[in-house]
Amino acid sequence: MVFSHIFFKHSRLDFSSALKMASRADARIKSYKNKALDTSEMRRRREEEGVQLRRAKREEQVANYSNFFYQSLLKSDSGNSL
Secondary structure (H helix, E strand, O other): OHHHHHHHHHOOOOHHHHHHHHHHHHHHHHHHHHOOOOHHHHHHHHHHHHHHHHHHHHHHHHHHHHHHHHHHHHHHHHHHHO
């Protein structure tokens, strides 16, 4: 405790800012390569991400097909009206 008192006395850091820095460093270490997460949590996140990617791709394909379908209808309607 004497060392910390000497350290804080001679530095510009007070105890609360040192704790904030330590908590930020701890959070940074935990976020590095998912060190804070266990294997089941990492697996759940990967599966969830895969589901989201597949859903987005499916929605994009449906939108493209719908757009193609409506454009073909518009072309056929414009051809019939001439």
